[in-house]
Amino acid sequence: MHDLGGVQGFGAVEVAADEPIFHHDWERRAFRLTVACLLSGHLRNRFRHAIERMEPAWYLSSPYYEHWLTSAATGTVEAGIVTREELDARLGASYPLASPIRAPQLSDPGQSIQEHRFAVGDAVRVREWHPLGHTRAPRYVQGKRGKVVRLDGVFSVPDVAYHCDRTRREPTCSVRFEAVELWGEPGDPVHVDVWQSYLDPAQP
């Protein structure tokens, strides 16, 4: 449910004036324990994917730091740091966790790439791929044509890293999509940052 770009049905953005960083002490403590888990390496960089695996109605109806808490709990159970039974016993109830990982574990991360395949100005199309696991290719640009506007650094591909013991590194770039391509009507352009393997060459 996390892939929200262009999803319809949501209303006004509610802006609170002079909002505190943490609204309640539990938010501060959820932030603190998640930071500790991240710094310890126990979440095996699956932090975002555990949030993405929260049941959709729960994801949409829960406050932000409940996502962090749930990811930390789910990730530490999956890493074997704590057990579900320990959590249930400590809570005195069934401890709510995100859904299990559905993507297969990769044995081979594939070859890392250092060189950019595309140049600024190149026409590209985002491949259509909706994996069961983690990806940073938003659904609203999949299959859409755009133009490369900026070349960025070489980074680990999250689609691989979240589901493999090793990593694959690839160049990233920013792609401009015209509104008519995304939504079928005129409007303002959107730029999306992508790993190189998300893209295929396209006709200008």
Next chain:
Amino acid sequence: MTDHHHPLPTSPIEERVNALESLLIEKGVLDVAAIDSVVDYYEHQVGPMNGAKVVARAWVDPDYRARLLTDATTAIAELGFGGAEGEHMVVVENTPEVHNVVVCTLCSCYPWPVLGLPPTWYKSPPYRSRMVREPRVLLAEMGCPIPDDVEIRVWDSSAEVRYLVLPMRPAGSEGHDENALAAMITRDAMIGVATL
């Protein structure tokens, strides 16, 4: 593994935090005293005042502005700002022809070293879903109408880059020094949901 139907949680969130927190302390994963300094840093020591210093410097120093627009991470580090969620910065400049606005449709990516932790609305489904689909309508709703002849460029920070908007310097601020300028700059203007 069998999938169970997951009803919405009924246990109070505080009790869930207590349960996991106490287990992580016992397992040696959470050292409260050590991590409290990290929490204090993000709660009290980092925030939009950092980004405001970057913007004010860019307004008064054309060479700095040029460096900021070509290598933002290094230029921001010149002022002492950097670290987690700011390792790969890009600054996008507002002009009379272009208004920039930043969103993260997939999660909540945000430039922590220059803006601090994000406000709730930035992480909310309405903002994340609508800013790419109808930016002009949403900006107007949020009190930031953009003239029809100005292009709105939306930046969805979906990979490793984190964005900061360089707002236009307000008219009438010619005599202001850097500190006075920094005091005029708002968080929302550096996200792109406000102008100055």
